[in-house]
Structures are given as C-alpha cells and as structure tokens.
C-alpha cells in the first residue's frame with residue numbers, strides 16, 4: 232500500500248490508520264488479533280490507540296498482538312495521554328508528573344520501549360503548555376517517544392503550543408488528530424485545516440466513518456444495527472442532513488462499483504492536508520472493505536462534495 236509522510240516527521244504511514252478504541256470494548260482479544268492481522272495483511276502499518284480506551288485494555292491487546300506476531304518494528308504506533316482513566320478524577324490531564332507516570336504505564340501495556348507518535352488526547356487548560364511540552368521534549372530526548380501530536384485542540388491553542396515549542400526549543404506537535412468526516416466538517420475546515428497546512432503538520436482524522444453511520448447501514452425506516460453504538464449514532468446523525476449525504480454517497484459508490492464506507496474514507500483521504508483517515512472495524516470483513524478505500528480515486532467533482 233502506498234505510504235504518506237506524516238507532516239515533517241520521518242514516519243511513513245498508510246492512508247488508512249486502524250483505530251484501536253474497539254479493542255476490549257466491541258472487539259474481544261481473540262477477534263482483535265484477526266482484525267489486526269487482516270489490516271496488516273492488507274498493507275496497513277499505522278495503528279492509533281489511547282491509554283484510556285477500555286482503561287488500558289486496548290493498549291494491552293495491542294501489546295500482546297505485537298509480541299506474538301513479533302512485528303513491533305513494522306508498525307507505526309500512536310497512543311495518547313490526558314483523557315480520564317476510568318473513574319479516578321486525578322488520572323487525567325497533561326501535567327509533567329502525570330505524563331511521565333502514564334507513559335511508563337502505556338509502554339508496559341504495549342510491551343515496547345518506544346511510542347512513534349505520543350498525543351495529547353485533549354487540551355488541558357489547567358496545565359501551562361510550557362510544562363506539558365517540556366515533559367514531552369524530555370521523553371523524546373530519552374528515546375521513549377519519537378514524535379508528539381495533539382488531538383481535540385482549538386486552532387488558537389494549537390498555534391500557541393507551536394509558539395511555545397519554538398520559543399523554548401522544545402519538540403513541537405507534529406500532527407493533529409481532529410474529528411473529521413463528511414458529516415462533521417466545519418470545526419476542522421474553518422481554522423484547523425489552514426493552520427495545519429501553513430505549519431506543515433500531519434493530520435489524522437478520527438471518526439472518519441461517523442462511528443459507522445457513513446457505512447450506509449443506518450437508514451430511515453430500517454431497524455438499527457445491533458452495534459452498542461447504534462443509539463448514539465441515531466441521535467447524532469440520523470437526520471435530514473445525514474441522509475442527504477448518504478444519498479450522495481450512494482450515487483458515487485454506484486458509479487465506482489465501490490461501497491458507501493469506501494467512498495466516505497476515500498473522500499477524507501483526498502482532502503489536502505489529511506495524511507491518514509483513522510477508522511475502526513469490528514470484524515475481518517469490515518477491515519477488508521475499509522482497505523478497499525485506499526485505491527479508490529474520486530474525480531474532482533466527487534472529491535468536492537459540498
């Protein structure tokens with residue numbers, strides 16, 4: 232599979248990044264191994280997780296898988312810190328102390344001695360950016376982390392963070408992970424996209440399939456799929472705007488003999504500035520379908536769907 236350079240880093244990643252939030256949640260360990268094998272067999276090399284997914288369960292499953300497959304050096308591994316771990320209100324944030332403690336826990340669960348991309352899961356307004364970035368800088372100096380990234384930052388705070396790194400000579404956020412899909416565009420496109428393009432940041436979009444809505448299996452007048460996520464998806468996306476977008480996707484998918492999910496992902500991947508679209512899957516069949524998005528080339532008009 233073709234690879235893309237992640238911003239200014241020397242990481243070469245596939246345009247489809249596998250999202251690990253499902254491990255230990257909607258996918259158990261045994262099925263996870265099958266899904267991950269299918270992803271790498273199909274050419275994928277980029278996996279995103281977080282300490283908080285299944286309160287460490289996702290990282291542990293990934294660690295076990297990489298150990299049994301002996302493939303750590305062939306995977307570009309991204310994880311995150313900062314969102315609340317379980318119910319402990321103190322187990323969150325981007326203070327120096329918490330980052331240094333939590334990176335060790337992630338490395339242990341992942342059974343590795345380095346993380347390729349370590350991301351702030353969300354902004355922490357209670358910790359000075361200087362403190363957070365100095366801690367990340369030290370982790371890069373120690374070789375525990377190769378690059379750092381930010382998720383869920385506003386454009387103003389991301390710009391400020393880049394300035395702080397520049398002023399102090401710290402490593403900088405080289406990648407942004409925003410929510411971005413055909414049904415959720417404005418927040419990224421308005422201010423974050425121009426900033427990332429200007430600053431040469433890699434961008435990896437999350438919920439690129441709107442948690443499953445953009446696979447086309449949520450339709451008006453039909454029973455909801457059996458996914459535990461269905462109720463939330465119904466509330467959020469099953470409305471006039473969502474169904475109009477599905478109609479357009481149906482048309483483009485038919486013209487390309489592709490599926491709705493493949494078109495939705497190909498559209499994200501084609502957006503200037505996007506390095507990889509992150510998507511999760513709960514079965515081998517789903518992964519194989521998603522892998523088909525990488526070779527799908529939309530024409531200019533389809534890529535511009537407004």
Ligand SMILES: NC(=O)c1ccc[n+]([C@@H]2O[C@H](COP(=O)([O-])OP(=O)(O)OC[C@H]3O[C@@H](n4cnc5c(N)ncnc54)[C@H](OP(=O)(O)O)[C@@H]3O)[C@@H](O)[C@H]2O)c1
Nearest residue numbers: 250251252382437438439440441442443458510511513517
């Ligand atoms: N930074 C953040 O704050 C943040 C937040 C959320 C997610 N993320 C990242 O983004 C990743 C993906 O997010 P996400 O899981 O919320 O959303 P998503 O990728 O938009 O949706 C994936 C879900 O859609 C369904 N699906 C996938 N392929 C399918 C197919 N071919 N046919 C039918 N259904 C299919 C599966 O759920 P069912 O089988 O259950 O329907 C799957 O779990 C996460 O794993 C995580 O790495 C990051």
